[in-house]
Amino acid sequence: MDRLPPLNAIRAFEVVARRLSITVAAEELHVTPGAVSRQVRTLEDALGVALLVRGHRQITLTRAGEDYYRSVTRAMDVLRDATTRLTRRTRRTQLKVRAYTTFAMRWLIPRLSSFHTANRGIEVLLTASLDPVDFRREDIDGAIRLGDGKWQGVNAYRLVRNVLTPVCSPALATGVRKAGDLQRQVLLHSIARPDDWASWLAAAKGDAVVDARSGMTYQSSAMAYAAALEGQGFAIAQRFLVEDDLASGKLVAPFRKALDMGDFTYYLITPADRKESPSMATFRKWLLAQFGDGAPG
Template sequence: MEKLPPLNSLRAFEAAARHLSVTAAAEELFVTPGAVSRKVRQLEEFLGTPLFLRGHQQIALTRHGSEYFKSISRALNDMREATSRLGRRVQKQELRIRAYTTFAMRWLIPRLSDFHARHPEIEVSLTTSLEDVDFDREDIDGAIRLGDGLWRGANSYWLVPNVLCPVMSPHLPSPDAPLSVPDDLSRYTLLHSLARPDDWADWLASVGAAGVDPRAGTMFQSSAMAYAAAIQRQGIAMAQLFLVEQDLRSGELVKAFDFLLDRASFTYYLLTPSGRPERPQMTAFRQWILERSVGPGGPPAR
């Protein structure tokens, strides 16, 4: 690598060039004008060319000095901004959380303002993914995952009931006749989520609807997309009730049947790494989300 010029000389030159005044540069840097002049001459000797035209009590940039000032001022400004950003992040106590897209959009994000109000010093970095979590390899503090509560290398905390029910737009056209029994679903388009590919099969089996193909229909990457398609009258989605409460209250969606399937312990959990101490900001988030999610009866027995 080429040898870099002395940083203090660069700072003195940049300040003097910006002010076109050695005195003003000295005041900014809290040194004497003589010290600024010495640092600038040191830089000129390093570069092998004059940077200033010096007159009586005034200075002007040479052509080389003007070109050099434009380049190094950008670099120093980038350094200042990078330092400021890092300082803000250190002061903010970053918290890294991963969740599923639908859970984040429909449950977590609408409630995050309450967490920010209680803990303004914590900066939440929220990402979404369907991938399994590996706390040994990934730099995250916690994750929200769907499962049975048993994860290797993780503490798990039960969050919400996982109750399944088919939902649809109240204006969904009927192919032949209105729905009366679950087997009538064979005449409708079923809307699926890649994140939960077995929900239709589990619910249909629980109600004994043997005449319906649980794999038929349209597949979407996330449940949020399936719910949106249901609202747009494209079919019937298998919903987790806690994620469509607002849609049911507003009337955009209605239950296709009142048959509910409670998956009990197979539901959403907050995971934290068991192999390392819990950071204070993660403790605050864990306490907050459990307060906002777990009902008065608490999680079901396992």
């Protein structure tokens, strides 16, 4: 038989076999005992096999009925599990958030598990891009952007104090004390942040002797930080993104001079013309709490 047996009859048989009672099965299924008996008979006719031994006061399973009951139970368990997984997914709210690659990799992703643990009904779909955000044309709920916070048509929530400082492996820091010493070192750059070395060198008064454009350039700051960890040179880092490496000693910050970029920092932005969803509000509050509610970090 290529097609499935009657599914209502399968359900009736499963309850009867589990309860070993037509009457009790009828109560569970909210139908009459006669309806249950007819369903089981229909299944037996379809299969061409007797599944039950019907006594005067009790019901037992035939050998074929026992084997079939075990198979039916396994199949129904699989169906229940699949249904549970599906309904859990459909009950979850998807929150679409965009961030920069380095911010996502070095800060947000390591912390997202704690958000998902605390908010199992919200699934954050995280994407990375350097492109400007246009909430009118794009299907995203929020984004983490770098700038002065003065964007049109958005709500901007300041996240963190953005401090630039050179970092390197401990071995490279030997003998490096002032900004001018960097003229003999390899500077590591990010295409996404081409002016960071020039800004820091000007603030440290080392731009007269150090070429801010020299060295090696990478697609992202994350790649520049990885090169610094491997001892390939000095990266100009946003300090909050390398705090863990500084704390562990994998990287060091050999200079006392650090450049605070002021209002030019990271913000969570959301569309001003759209009512904030409960899931977005939950994510926003969680994110701000990670940074101390936007206080300088």
